[in-house]
Amino acid sequence: MTYIEIMNDDLRFDPDGPVLLVGGYGVVGAELARLAAPSWPLLLTGRTPAGGASLAEETGAGIRRWDLSDPAPFSAAVRAVVGVVNDPDDRVLRAAVRAGIPYADVTRWTARLQRAATVAATLRPAAPVLLSSSWMGGVGALVAATLATRIGGADTVEIAVRWDLRDRAGADSVEFMDRLGLEYEIVEAGRRRLIMPLTDARTVMIGSSRTRVARIDTPEQFTLPITLGVGTAATRIGFSSPALTSALLAVKRSGFFRWGRGERWTPLRRSLLYSAGEGGEARLRIDVTGPAGTRTATVTDPRGQAHLTAVGALMALRRILGADGAAPPEGVVFPEATPRPLDVPGFLESAGVAVAEEAGPAARRAA
Ligand SMILES: NC(=O)c1ccc[n+]([C@@H]2O[C@H](COP(=O)([O-])OP(=O)(O)OC[C@H]3O[C@@H](n4cnc5c(N)ncnc54)[C@H](OP(=O)(O)O)[C@@H]3O)[C@@H](O)[C@H]2O)c1
Known part of the structure; x- marks a missing residue:
């Protein structure tokens, strides 16, 4: 996928919109959806949304197709994004940061986390970018x-x-x-x-x-x-x-x-x-x-491990949304560095x- 294609996604920040869980009906995503559903409306995405239909019904979540390897642009208005599927081209990260949407991720191994931190810092994020991929979602x-x-x-x-x-x-x-x-x-x-x-x-x-x-x-x-x-x-x-x-x-x-x-x-x-x-x-x-x-x-x-990772992702989501009673962190942060x-x-x-x-x-x- 080219850089130009990645740039076509249109995520918009809506403080009243759902939390977007990218890969949200996978093994970790489903655990996170169940943990987060009582607190926020959710939007789950993946390549074959039919596979997440029963989870969407159970959690009251919306569900849509977003295949990260398909250049077709994705558009949605959301209050936060959590990555629970590999984002090999930093496509989700870029779309969230460009739109000033709070973002957390639990999927990147070290080299990818280093690249993501560099990409995000270069885009000068206005909303928190919490890279929470360390063991068990931080x-x-x-x-x-x-x-x-x-x-x-x-x-x-x-x-x-x-x-x-x-x-x-x-x-x-x-x-x-x-x-x-x-x-x-x-x-x-x-x-x-x-x-x-x-x-x-x-x-x-x-x-x-x-x-x-x-x-x-x-x-x-x-x-x-x-x-x-x-x-x-x-x-x-x-x-x-x-x-x-x-x-x-x-x-x-x-x-x-x-x-x-x-x-x-x-x-x-x-x-x-x-x-x-x-x-x-x-x-x-x-x-x-x-x-x-x-x-x-x-x-x-x-x-x-999927549940424990989802608990880590939930803590990350709460931090970027300021749901723990503290202001959300600024810029690019790692889980242990957030107050x-x-x-x-x-x-x-x-x-x-x-x-x-x-x-x-x-x-x-x-x-
Ligand atoms: N930090 C940690 O400690 C930790 C621990 C466990 C897992 N993880 C990470 O969490 C991620 C998810 O793991 P998992 O066990 O939940 O995997 P999984 O069950 O395979 O879930 C992946 C989800 O993403 C969707 N998906 C797959 N490829 C996609 C693509 N190209 N574009 C869009 N959606 C896609 C899948 O649905 P479709 O098949 O319908 O697309 C599915 O819903 C992995 O990256 C894993 O390494 C991290």
């Missing part, structure tokens, strides 16, 4: 920021994710997995270096589960050093099946993610990690070390997400 980063306030700041943030193989995930989540063969930049003890995903493995207790986790490229490892001044930011992921985690680390050591990057290997590459189940639990552990010691939180959502009168653990608990907080040594290792 939940990990928000909890890290909360823990940092308890111990006078954050030198180190370590996030360990336990991915439940029974959990649900949509097709649009799969693209992210193609990045396992690409180095990315991290900050460690204040120094930058490149690292490969699925390296730097360790075993941690995530709640009561001993889990082998290894590095993965997520946006908070880029944003936390900027927003909170963190010297070390590390996010790792492991799977509910130790056998799968071991197999994946072995595949990584074989070099497959590097030499198997071509299109020919795409189905195999994606099948290694993508196993959309019927439903599972989302769990992550956040360790923050600062001047006054270490604090740990374990966040557990029995309704799974928070919001009690993050309290909000999560109210959404059915358990937050167990404790003081203690950093990343208590099980082995």
